Amino acid sequence: MTRLPVKIKLTGYHSAIYIRIPRSFQGLVNAEYQYGSTKLSDEVRSRVRYSKEEEQMTRLFLGEFDESHFSFETWAGDEVNAKTTHGSLYLSYDDEPEPKGIFSRLWGSVFS
Template sequence: MLIPPDSSKAQSDRAKSETIRGSDDNEPPSYYASTSESVAPSTPPSESSITSSVPSPVPPKPEIPPDPEIPAVNHLVIERTNNSIRGTWRVDTTKAIPQNMLPPLDGKETVRPNLKLKSTNGAINAKVELVADEKQSRAVIKAQTTNGSVEIQLTSPRGQKCYIELSSTNGAVWAYIPRSFVGPITTKNSSGSVKFAPAMTPNVVTFSETSGEGSHFIGDYEACGYGKGDWQGDELHLKTTHGSIKIFYVGEGEAEPSGKGKGKGFWSGLFGL
């Protein structure tokens, strides 16, 4: 059936078609709209509103992963002849070691050291970290050499106490101890000086200095009960012949010690020493 162009139905169909085409005008404008369009300026938001409304960006992961943690050791003994001993060790006094893997005690030893370094004709340079906390029994650290210097830096991040023996023949003995150290210090040298670092001096009580032997205490010996029973706190014993003895807090220092068998200082670049 043909419908004349001017009929009312044809006019109605054209009106609907125009209405549908006109609805395109209500769609969102393109994101690439012309810059010639007039846009009303807006006031930039304040810094506080940006901080509260925009989440903080997640920091990027480091490009280089950190070095793996050094494995902890216990009852480690290293002995060398005509060679130096240098290294870094983390000592965990709670770490169990098979009995058949432990070396025999020296004739004079009654307590097995948690770390023992011994050299003949060589220097000893060691950085030692105590892993356990203050609830554990104190760690025993020993370093001994002949014809060389001894330099030990000890840290105890969790507050474990320590018993340290350092000795040398024909070489300097330098000890770096944590600021938490509270306990007696004995020194013995036949030819050489004994020096405490300036930052440590106000905390040092000297009981005696006779015939090359000194007896000192770092901290308040009365408040901590020293001398009233079996002492299980910090102790430091330093001995040498023909060399100086120096005691520092960790992070302090000066030029590396000199002495026969002493090579480049292990800590020469550490902490700007």
């Protein structure tokens, strides 16, 4: 059975954007930021087949990439479009363990 494409569009202003995609995701990731960056989990990074970084934008393709049959203008598959002004984009798979922040690590070290 063929699944419908995953289409995610998120906008933030003074915030980081955390996106957790399914492992079956195969497609484009477009991230725009004014003061920030794009951060990928190790597992997502291992599936990047195309990467282009410009001044305030990162464009990626995850999964199998056939350049001869691809066009950004006509792409109809999976796609993430995220934009934030003051923050970064964090991308990981939905079945990966959530990374622990500094406060949860400190809290755990105090009470373990």
